[in-house]
Amino acid sequence: MRRATRRRLLTVGLVFALSFALGGALLVYFAPFWLIERVTDAYLFKTGVHHREVLVDGHRIHYLEAAPQQHGAEDKPVVLVHGLGARASDWAALIPALARHGYHVYALDLLGYGRSDKPFHGDASLSTEERIVSGFIDTLHLKQPDVGGWSMGGWIAAKLALDEPAKVRRLLLFDSAGVYMTIDFPISLFSPSNQAEFDQLVDRIEPNRHYVRVPSFAIPGLLRNFERGKWFVDSSLSSMLDGREILDFRLHRLKMPVLIVWGTEDKLTPLADGERMHSMVPQSVLVELRGCGHLAIAECASTGIPSVVHFLDAEPPSPASVTVMPAPKR
Incomplete structure (x- = not known):
């Protein structure tokens, strides 16, 4: 040449x-969030998780679906509900793991969140989101699925289990909101507008070890994403804070098996809340994940997921108990 x-x-x-x-x-x-989503999408696709859409109550609801990976397995549906300001892909660690163990997993984006419809000045209250989850189960003709929720999603899942118990086989609560708690942080925490506020949010959610590390130069793009979702976060927060949906005097009515999974270092919904929920639900199983924060089931998937699978598989249902899992190896 x-x-x-x-x-x-x-x-x-x-x-x-x-x-x-x-x-x-x-x-x-x-557009750092777009890039994070594409990387997550690639991982989900590789593990057999697919994007779907369905109309619920006139709204386009996006969800992730993973069919059971065991040939000829009985269809055992699991519906997962994300938390405040979050999205279905936050379940990326749990979805493929449950599918590998024979479960048919559906993780939806709530109204106003993720890739679901965001109606102009729409309502994202707890009651509205509960109605979306209930309609989602009906529209997909899911027969008494196991229903799990994380943080605010746990609150929504528990409300559904109380209001329509025939729809829920077993209830899974992950670092859940829903009982009375002292708010010792500014409400603006969930919609940060600068790097200092973003750092406060991350430190509150992941106090010991950051599950996702974000370089400082990418933070302006993430802050713009928070701003775009602020209306729906504020709508959900308003519903959570008005006191009418608190579950303290209702949880004892839950009759189905209940699993409560909690990070011992959770600084957003403290472990004491999980222990109180356990005391209110006599048949519940409490699993404490040592060294883990509010994102325990993702941050400590290696120790948390086996407990979830064991609870779902158990026949007859696991008796009431408290288990403390050691901190995972870093």
């Missing part, structure tokens, strides 16, 4: 590489 031709090829290659690097840097800066 002539020297001039080699130089031209090297120049073209260098320009292409620099353009690719610059494009990646711009994506990280201007």
Whole structure:
């Protein structure tokens, strides 16, 4: 190959590489959440999880679905409900694990969240989101699924189990909200507008070890994403804080088997809340995950997921108990 031709090829290659690097840097800066979603999507696709949509109460609801990976397995549906300001993909660690153990998993984006419809000035109250989850189960013709919820999603799942107990076989609560608690942090925590507030949110959710590390140059893009979702977060928060939906005087009415999974270092919904829920539900199983924060089932998947599978598989249902799991190896 002539020297001039080699130089031209090297120049073209260098320009292409620099353009690719610059494009990646711009994506990280201007649209980091889009990039995080694409990486998560790739992982979910690789593990057999697929994106779906369904109309519920006139709204387009996005959900993730993973069919059981055991050939000929009985269809055992599990519905998962995310927390405040979150989305279905936050269950990325649990969804494929349950599918591998023979469960048919459905994780929906609540109204106003993730890739579901965001109606202008829509209602994202607990009651509305409970109605969406109930309608989701009806629309997909799921027969008495196991229903799990994380944080605010646990509150919604517990409300559904109380209001329509025939729809829920077993209830799973992960670092759940729903009982009276002292708010020792600013409500604006959930919609940070600058890096200091973003750092406060991360430290509150992940006090010991950051499950997801975000470089500082990507934070402006994440803050823009928080701003876009602020209306629905505020709507949900308003419903959570008005006191009318508190479950303290209702939880004892739950009759189905209940699993309560909690990070011992949770600084958002403290372990004491989980222990109180356990005392209110006589048949409940409490699993404490040492060294884990509010994102316990993701941060400590290696110790938490086996407990979930054991609870779902147990026939007859596991008796009331408290188990403390050791902190996972880092």
